[in-house]
Amino acid sequence: MEHRTLTSLLDCKIFQIPDFQKEFCWGENQLKALLKDVDEAIQYSIVHHYCGTIVLYQPKDCPTMNYGLKKMEMVKIIDGQQRLIAISLFLSIVLNKLIIQGQSGFISEIPHYLFRGTDSKLVLNEEIYQLYFDLISKGTTTMESLTKQQQRLLFAHRYIQKQLNLQLDQKGKHKLEYLMELFDALISKIVFSVYTIRIDAEVYRTYENINRKVG
Numbered sequence: 001m002e003h004r005t006l007t008s009l010l011d012c013k014i015f016q017i018p019d020f021q022k023e024f025c026w027g028e029n030q031l032k033a034l035l036k037d038v039d040e041a042i043q044y045s046i047v048h049h050y051c052g053t054i055v056l057y058q059p060k061d062c063p064t065m066n067y068g069l070k071k072m073e074m075v076k077i078i079d080g081q082q083r084l085i086a087i088s089l090f091l092s093i094v095l096n097k098l099i100i101q102g103q104s105g106f107i108s109e110i111p112h113y114l115f116r117g118t119d120s121k122l123v124l125n126e127e128i129y130q131l132y133f134d135l136i137s138k139g140t141t142t143m144e145s146l147t148k149q150q151q152r153l154l155f156a157h158r159y160i161q162k163q164l165n166l167q168l169d170q171k172g173k174h175k176l177e178y179l180m181e182l183f184d185a186l187i188s189k190i191v192f193s194v195y196t197i198r199i200d201a202e203v204y205r206t207y208e209n210i211n212r213k214v215g
Contacts, residue, residue, distance in 0.1 A: 001195050002194045002195075002196075003192070005187060005188050005189070005191055006113065006186060006188075006190060007112070011112075013075050013121075014067055014072050014073070014119075014121055014122075015074075015075055015077050015084065015121065016074055016077070016123040017076070017077050017122070018057075018076050021077070021078075023127075023149040024082060024149055024153055026082045026085075026086055026152065026156055027155070030086070031086060031156055031159050035163055037051055037190070038090070039167075042181045042182065042185050047189065048189055049185075049190055050191055050192075051087075052083055052193070053079065053080060053192065054080030054084070054193070054194050054195070055195045055196075056076065056197065057077075057196075057197045062074065062075065065119075066119060067116055067121075068111065080192070084122060085122065085153070086160070087186060087190070088113070088136060089135060089160055090160050091183070092114055092136040092139070093139070094182045094183050095110060095113075095114070095183065096139050097164075097168075098176075098179050101175070101176050101179065103176070109183075113187065114137070115133065118133075120133055128149055128150055128153050131145065132153060141154070164182075
């Protein structure tokens with residue numbers, strides 16, 4: 001078990017959600033808790049704030065995938081996809097607002113955390129991938145949200161954006177400072193416990209054990 005920030009977790013890796021994973025299902029309560037965690041990391045000058053466990057499958061002969069002109073290891077997420085999707089949506093909104101505020105230097109941060117060209121750091125299931133990519137790359141979408149999973153993803157993006165706008169309205173002339181603090185909190189203060197599975201046979205057993213505990 002390792003403890004990692006978002007920066008170290010995403011370094012030189014692409015994350016894929018296996019077909020057997022459950023759908024994105026976070027609602028208002030989970031999103032509210034995430035926003036509270038990040039805000040407390042800023043408010044109380046916390047060095048590291050624990051934000052749950054992520055279980056990965058990364059075999060010794062890990063397959064690779066193109067990411068722009070680079071090839072990166074493709075690691076599968078066995079547990080933790082909900083928080084990673086939500087955090088990436090949050091981060092995309094913060095980065096977009098920083099760039100709009102004239103902080104063009106943050107453009108160079110996008111490939112490390114979100115996407116490069118048409119390739120995304122998180123590869124979601126086909127049902128929501130295009131919607132997700134639209135949201136993190138353009139901040140909006142013209143897609144119709146037809147399924148419950150698509151609707152939940154769109155709700156998550158809109159909820160985070162709405163709550164952040166309310167916070168920024170309260171910050172007045174300190175908006176830019178707060179956005180920079182948010183970015184720093186998301187990439188370096190939020191910490192995950194990361195457990196990596198190396199053997200194929202352990203994947204389904206671990207997944208079943210996780211679901212049994214949740215149930």
